[in-house]
Amino acid sequence: MADKAPASDLKTIYDAICNKAPKYAKLEGYYLGNQPTVYLTARLREIFRNVDIQFTENWCAIIIDACAERISLTGFDIKDKKANDLLAAAWERNHLTTESEDIHVTSLVDGEGYVIVWPDEDNNSLAEVYYNSPSMVHAVYSNDRPRKIAYAGKMFNGDDKRARITLYYPDRLEYYVAEKNLTNVSSASAFVPDVSVSADGKATNPYGKVPVFHFKVSRTLQSDLANAIPLQNGVNKLLADMMVAAEYGAFSQRWIISNADTKDLKNAPDMIWNIPAGDGVGQQASVGQFQPTDLKNYLDAVDRISTAIGVITRTPKHYFFTQGGDPSGEALIALEAPLNKKASDRIARFSTVWKELAAFICQIEGVTVDPTDIEPAFDDPETVQPMTMATITKTRVDSTVPLKTALRWEGKTDAEIEQMQTDQAEAKAASQASMANALLEAERRARAAETANPTTPGTNPQGEQNVLPQ
DSSP states (O other), X not given: OOOOOOOHHHHHHHHHHHHHHHHHHHHHHHHHTOOOOTTTHHHHHHHTTTOOOOOOOOOHHHHHHHHHTTOOEEEEEOSOHHHHHHHHHHHHHTTHHHHHHHHHHHHHHHSEEEEEEEEOSSOTTSEEEEEEOTTTEEEEEOSSSTTSEEEEEEEEEOTTSOEEEEEEOSSEEEEEEOSSOGGGOOSGGGOEEOTTTOTTSEEXXXXXXXXXXXXXXXXXXXXXXXXXXHHHXXXXXXXXXXXXXHHHHHSOOEEEEOSSOOTTOOOOTTOOOOOOOOOSSSSOOEEEEOOOOOTHHHHHHHHHHHHHHHHHHTOOGGGTSOOSSOOXXXXXXXXXXXXXXXXXXXXXXXXXXXXXXXXXXXXXXXXXXXXXXXXXXXXXXXXOOHHHHHHHHHHHHHTTOOHHHHHHHHTXXXXXXXXXXXXXXXXXXXXXXHHHHHHHHHHHHHHHHHHHSOOOTTBOTTXXXXXXXX
């Protein structure tokens, strides 16, 4: 076995992944609804007799999903037909519709996401594209060129249950392996070069580029949930408090003032209390019950927190609570403007990485393409009613804007516009053909009628003369 001499880069990757993995596990737990019941766990266990129960209202998922639904990548557009066909095939082969959704959601939740692209093991002429969790991958950027990845690494358990680290450089890949799985590895020194790959555990990277693509929501990698989690904890606490108050209020708490012995009094629906009257001196015998806590106080507090969460995360409040009717088209545009701007910002950041990724796919498959010539095709993030969009497009055309330009502003791609023109030409030709066939059929029926009922000129089918009215 090779000597244990891991490079400093190996330790950097190992330490970075170990440090951020717990943070991402917490963020992903909040998104999935695995949230702690804040402050009240012991109390709830007492009230519910040690039943393992938690009360949460998962608004973190709403925050992420509301934005992610507006970040829908449908493919790539490029004028070079060969490259365009190549990317379309790679899109289908690598299931990038699903992979892109996972990448975008994870990037919003954790603040970053990764995709690794490399030739397919079964066919080196084709690119293989895989989403990778940021809790397994880390990228290190150049100090001189902060936007350029100097190297990256992935740490994972292999199929043989042994911990592995792969380092990606522009000119090579380095493979390391440990004797144990990640749970039992405590330092980077446990990894040694994987001699099953080569004598020194290295392989050539012929593409001159780190094949790891880093998606970031911001330069600081801040999760979209970062500022919402404290408020989510507040919602969970209020909800738990409300449930405890409801439990007590469901069975009224009664009190009694009496000189008699009350230890035998049982509180049950079919029990009648026999309470002796007072002796006429001092406080007389009396009974009553405590008023239950007004649950509206909790609901009002939750409503206020939802407003704060919406403002902080730019999520419209109608995503959290029904607003007493669906908003109109124009009102919806105004309410969702901050969310649409947020989604557009994310699309702009993600688009740059998708361009580089698509160009690298082309490079692997033998076609050289400049990333700036590739346009990731995202659906329009804005929610616009069809009638509203049609009115906007008609107004633009009426004001002398060419229809093709108006359709581009609407978000249609050149390919979609070209298909619309083709469909329109085919429909027009079909309409003309139908009209010609109809005229031909009418003429045929007229001739058939004349043959069946011959008449002399100037007479009708009954042989009577046709006389023009005076």
